[in-house]
Amino acid sequence: MPQDARMHDTLTEASLHSFLAxxxxxxxxxxxxxxxxxxxxPDADWPxxxxxxxxxxSSVLLxxxxxKGNPFGKHQVLGELTPSHFARWLALFEQTAGELFSADVAMHLTERANRIGDSLKAGLFFKPESLRQDR
Incomplete structure (x- = not known):
């Protein structure tokens, strides 16, 4: 855990930064x-x-x-994504939120992350043509 990681009772730019790091x-x-x-x-691009x-x-939560970007478009080009990737991302997100925030704040974070994840998954994996029956 980073040195500045501690239990936060409120969501601020600083606590969000600690959480994301x-x-x-x-x-x-x-x-x-x-x-x-x-x-x-690449490693050099992480900052x-x-x-x-x-x-x-910050835009979503605060x-x-x-x-000003397009999160769906950014994820759409990653053709190798599967629902298991989203599940793992969300599990790590929830774990980290629970470690760094009070229960109420952690729950708020994970609820938003799950809604965003569900929206991305629907856009990436829902195939309406697979629901059509042959006539």
Missing amino acids: AFYAKVQRDPLIGPVFARVV RHLAVIQDFW KSGRY
Whole structure:
């Protein structure tokens, strides 16, 4: 756990930054999802990537409005993603939130992450044509 990692009772830019640093350190080491990130985010690009991620989560959780990107488009180009990748990402997210935030804040974070993950999964994996029956 990073030196500045401690239990936070409120969600602020600083506590969000601590959380994201701890979480993505786990992501990078993870045997399932770490290699996916390594293919698209070289080590030298992690500070820039974390800044974009901070902007995204700040916009989602703190309503800062800083993120202007397209998260679906960014994930869509990663053709090798599977539901198991999302499940592992969410498990690490929930674990880290529980380690660094009070129960209420951790629950808020993981609820938002699950909603976002469900939306991404629906866009990436839902295939309406597979529901059609042959006539």
